Amino acid sequence: MIELExxxxxxxxxxxxxxxxxxxxxxxxxxxTEMSLIDVCDVQYITLSNxxxxxxxxxxxxxxxxxxxxxxxxxxTGVTDAEVLRRxxxxxxxxxxxxxxxxxxxxxxxxxxxxxxxxxxxxxxxxVTKAKAASYGYFIKNGxxxxxDESMYAVMEEKIFDExxxxxxxxxxxxxxxxxxxxxxxxxxxxIRADLILINIAILLVAVYTIxxxxxxxxxxxxxxxxxxxxxxxxxxxxxxxxLVYLMGGQTAGVHSLMPFLLIGIGVDDMFVICNAVxxxxxxLPASERIRKAMQHAGPSITITSLTNSLAFAFGGINSLTALxxxxxxxxxxxxxxxxxxxxxxxxxxxWDTERVGRKKGECCGLCMCGMNNxxxxxxxxxxxKQ
Numbered sequence: 001m002i003e004l005e006x007x008x009x010x011x012x013x014x015x016x017x018x019x020x021x022x023x024x025x026x027x028x029x030x031x032x033t034e035m036s037l038i039d040v041c042d043v044q045y046i047t048l049s050n051x052x053x054x055x056x057x058x059x060x061x062x063x064x065x066x067x068x069x070x071x072x073x074x075x076x077t078g079v080t081d082a083e084v085l086r087r088x089x090x091x092x093x094x095x096x097x098x099x100x101x102x103x104x105x106x107x108x109x110x111x112x113x114x115x116x117x118x119x120x121x122x123x124x125x126x127x128v129t130k131a132k133a134a135s136y137g138y139f140i141k142n143g144x145x146x147x148x149d150e151s152m153y154a155v156m157e158e159k160i161f162d163e164x165x166x167x168x169x170x171x172x173x174x175x176x177x178x179x180x181x182x183x184x185x186x187x188x189x190x191x192i193r194a195d196l197i198l199i200n201i202a203i204l205l206v207a208v209y210t211i212x213x214x215x216x217x218x219x220x221x222x223x224x225x226x227x228x229x230x231x232x233x234x235x236x237x238x239x240x241x242x243x244l245v246y247l248m249g250g251q252t253a254g255v256h257s258l259m260p261f262l263l264i265g266i267g268v269d270d271m272f273v274i275c276n277a278v279x280x281x282x283x284x285l286p287a288s289e290r291i292r293k294a295m296q297h298a299g300p301s302i303t304i305t306s307l308t309n310s311l312a313f314a315f316g317g318i319n320s321l322t323a324l325x326x327x328x329x330x331x332x333x334x335x336x337x338x339x340x341x342x343x344x345x346x347x348x349x350x351x352w353d354t355e356r357v358g359r360k361k362g363e364c365c366g367l368c369m370c371g372m373n374n375x376x377x378x379x380x381x382x383x384x385x386k387q
Contacts (some may be wrong), residue, residue, distance in 0.1 A: 041057035041139065042057070042138075044056055052070075063088075063101075063106050063134045065093055066088055067093075068095055085127070085128075089124040090121075090122055091117055091118075102122075103117060106136055107128070107131040108132065110130065111128065137179075157183070199261050207231055207264070211228075213272075214230075223275065223353060225349070226271075226275065230267065230271040230342075233267060233342055236341050236345070237267065237334055237337045237341050238260055238263055240334075241334030241338070242259075245330050253323045263338055266305075270302050270306070270339075271342070273302055274302070274350055277293075278290055278291065280294070280297075283357070287357075288351075295347075306336070306339035309335050310333075313331040314328070314332040315328075
């Protein structure tokens with residue numbers, strides 16, 4: 001850990017080139033700008049006995065703080081194992097004053113596993129003799145130096161990662177892992193992008209299922225055009241819902257990419273409810289009468305479920321988590337727009353399709369002329385009694 005600390009403090013190289021990392025491009029500061037870890041971390045000043053102040057990166061439970069000295073920094077020269085254990089179990093390093101280091105914040109898999117540490121003195125009982133894992137971190141204060149551009153922190157993180165990887169290659173017994181806020185964001189974005197592939201496949205499967213199941217295997221009743229227009233309505237709801245929230249100042253994150261999957265599930269459900277209600281009506285009735293009776297059953301059901309879903313997400317928009325609040329508000333608006341579009345645009349398509357069936361015309365504006373007993377239509381096996 002001390003070797004890694006020395007390598008990190010030695011990082012001062014900068015260049016004016018760009019380096020691609022996946023989909024991200026890091027803009028490096030201009031060549032000649034040299035900074036080290038002490039320049040980008042949040043510095044604390046240690047006051048020595050002679051009143052001299054020595055800068056040191058503010059850390060979060062550094063295990064190697066037990067061997068820090070003002071003259072040599074992190075250095076084990078002349079420090080025995082027994083002295084290290086004494087300092088660890090005292091919870092303090094006299095060179096850093098009366099600050100107490102609580103072992104449970106940075107040590108894991110200790111021997112013994114359970115121990116107590118005094119808040120007043122820092123003393124550990126029973127004494128810890130070893131630990132299999134340790135963590136330590138630095139606080140980065142972006143606003144401490146206005147001359148430090150955000151890109152410099154990105155370059156510093158990249159250089160430290162390279163040093164850490166090199167040290168892992170050289171060491172057989174200890175392995176280091178780097179955890180940073182930028183790294184967490186990158187990993188989260190990568191996971192979201194990977195999941196989006198599955199989301200797209202799921203949307204495609206739902207669309208294919210709807211095409212085959214919304215109607216029946218018949219040249220007249222397959223409802224191919226209705227299904228395609230229903231999927232278009234889902235896309236319109238997505239676009240209009242997002243557009244309205246954007247106009248109101250809404251912002252999106254990676255989780256918003258899941259919205260199409262949510263909308264296609266609700267939209268397809270509405271499509272099946274309406275079409276099934278139409279299929280329950282007598283084919284001999286006029287198209288307008290079939291639609292009127294069908295919507296008497298399907299309309300209240302769709303209205304109640306859509307408004308309930310929209311209100312549920314709207315109430316979710318009052319929580320304190322920014323990303324979740326934003327997702328809920330976008331979902332509420334999209335579901336509301338989906339309801340309005342289904343009850344207007346999609347219903348118009350269903351009316352047109354019902355009139356086509358009443359005129360005994362084939363699907364696709366009459367282009368599909370397959371008879372009911374045609375082998376390609378399974379000889380009418382899937383037709384209902386009313387069809």
